[in-house]
Amino acid sequence: MFDLSMTEAIFGGLVLCLLLGIPIGFSLGIATLLGLLLTPIPLIYLAETFYSGADIFPLLAIPGFILAGTLMQKSGITDMIIDVVYELVGNVPGGLAVVTMVSCMFFASLSGSGPATTAAIGSIMIPAMTNAGYPKRFGASVSSTGGTIGILIPPSNPMIMYGVVANLSVAGLFMAGVLPGIILGASLSLYCLIVGKVKGYHATGKNFSIKRCVKSIWAGKVALFMPVIVLGSIYGGIATPTEASMLAVVYSFIVGFVVYRKLSISEACDSMISAGMMTGAVLIIMGPAMAFGKILTMYEIPAQIAQHILSFSSDKYVILICIALFLIVVETFMETLSAIVLLTPILLPIVIRIGIDPVHFGILFVIISEVGFLTPPLGVNLYVASAISKLSLEEISRGVLPFIIVMLMVIGLLIFVPEISTWGYYLVTKR
Numbered sequence: 001m002f003d004l005s006m007t008e009a010i011f012g013g014l015v016l017c018l019l020l021g022i023p024i025g026f027s028l029g030i031a032t033l034l035g036l037l038l039t040p041i042p043l044i045y046l047a048e049t050f051y052s053g054a055d056i057f058p059l060l061a062i063p064g065f066i067l068a069g070t071l072m073q074k075s076g077i078t079d080m081i082i083d084v085v086y087e088l089v090g091n092v093p094g095g096l097a098v099v100t101m102v103s104c105m106f107f108a109s110l111s112g113s114g115p116a117t118t119a120a121i122g123s124i125m126i127p128a129m130t131n132a133g134y135p136k137r138f139g140a141s142v143s144s145t146g147g148t149i150g151i152l153i154p155p156s157n158p159m160i161m162y163g164v165v166a167n168l169s170v171a172g173l174f175m176a177g178v179l180p181g182i183i184l185g186a187s188l189s190l191y192c193l194i195v196g197k198v199k200g201y202h203a204t205g206k207n208f209s210i211k212r213c214v215k216s217i218w219a220g221k222v223a224l225f226m227p228v229i230v231l232g233s234i235y236g237g238i239a240t241p242t243e244a245s246m247l248a249v250v251y252s253f254i255v256g257f258v259v260y261r262k263l264s265i266s267e268a269c270d271s272m273i274s275a276g277m278m279t280g281a282v283l284i285i286m287g288p289a290m291a292f293g294k295i296l297t298m299y300e301i302p303a304q305i306a307q308h309i310l311s312f313s314s315d316k317y318v319i320l321i322c323i324a325l326f327l328i329v330v331e332t333f334m335e336t337l338s339a340i341v342l343l344t345p346i347l348l349p350i351v352i353r354i355g356i357d358p359v360h361f362g363i364l365f366v367i368i369s370e371v372g373f374l375t376p377p378l379g380v381n382l383y384v385a386s387a388i389s390k391l392s393l394e395e396i397s398r399g400v401l402p403f404i405i406v407m408l409m410v411i412g413l414l415i416f417v418p419e420i421s422t423w424g425y426y427l428v429t430k431r
Helices: 002-019 024-036 044-054 057-074 077-089 095-111 114-131 136-151 157-166 170-176 178-199 210-219 221-235 241-259 265-298 301-310 316-333 336-353 358-372 380-389 393-399 401-416 419-429
Strands: none
Touching: 002 024, 002 265, 002 301, 024 044, 024 265, 024 336, 044 265, 057 077, 057 095, 057 114, 057 157, 057 241, 057 265, 077 095, 077 114, 077 210, 077 221, 095 114, 095 136, 095 178, 095 221, 114 136, 114 380, 136 157, 136 178, 136 358, 136 380, 136 393, 136 401, 157 170, 157 265, 157 336, 157 358, 170 178, 170 221, 170 241, 170 358, 170 419, 178 358, 178 401, 178 419, 210 221, 221 241, 241 265, 265 336, 301 316, 301 336, 316 336, 316 358, 316 401, 336 358, 358 401, 358 419, 380 393, 393 401, 401 419
16 A cells, blocks of 8 residues: 555656656656655655766767757768769659758768757758759658658657667667667668659759769768767767767767868857766756665566556566557657656556567667657657748648658567667667
8 A cells, every 4th residue: 555655656756747747857856855855765865866876978979969969060071971972862752852851861860859950951851842843841850750760760859868778888889779770760761762753843954974973982081980980989989979979979070160160169169068068967867766766676666567557467578569559659858868768667566567678669669759859749850850940840740641651660669579679779888
């Protein structure tokens, strides 16, 4: 009865706070406090866990990659990437849409952020597609969908957060996201190609030329070399993901100020302020979330929830599909990082108990979060694309529905073929 009353206090308090519109970080803190009042644990535990929850070395990678992504966008790196992709894949049906998707995959390996990828690529490709005769809604839908790949292909801020909460190797999770990210990007590109063929959407109009391709790659070598430096330093054992994020910042500064000379002092300052604000928002959530997760684990509340779920079905795929549907609904209303720090301590013990690899679950969590980027009312990528294209949120929401169906098909593939998600992790960690 004691555990039940504490469970009701924690989750009841959390739900009430969220319904009242209290920010997620404060809601988690209040819910944890209500739970502590029913235990002999001194309240100083809350303050200590707030500090230790934010004092985690891998979390420093988040402001690093956020700042590097912002600096790259202002340094002209985006233009170089798109020029290369134009020459590589542009001359196919729906060529500009395919260019957008592939460019998003390249930029994702630099930024680690979905909205940043949408803004960087969409600001160039949405007007380009519109001028080439593509429906504006289709162009906005392609850009907003392509931007979601930014949190699956490494580096990825949500994967950093999941790795911290689940106590998994961040470098391993980065590698685990490579193959699912390529499969997702290829599936979305194939859909764009099919639509372009059926609808008669134009290509770039340039026949493939090895000479032009090599020339564009050489012109964009500085931009293309960045993921080699950042990811190569991680997997080569030279740097941790946190150190690699700082390497990305230094490289972006050098490219922006010295190589391309497009970055000004004021833009660099604005980028640092923006990164600081976003990092502060993450840390406000992280401390209370760690306290919340620890008290749940201490009193075996996830085990009680798992027992309740297992009473309905013991088939791990049925349970995993139900959890996936639940996460799709949650991600519609909750920001990705908040959902990860809140739900991982609750759901991870359940999936481990039914025999699901925590790495497999993490990749599923991240790709499901991508669907959340495309579903109102939160749907942050939709808002970015709407601001660029000047279309209503409702119109773009209808345009992304076919892309969401493709993403759900890929999610289904990952559910039933877990090796796609796990091989990269264990290749890096050698477990």
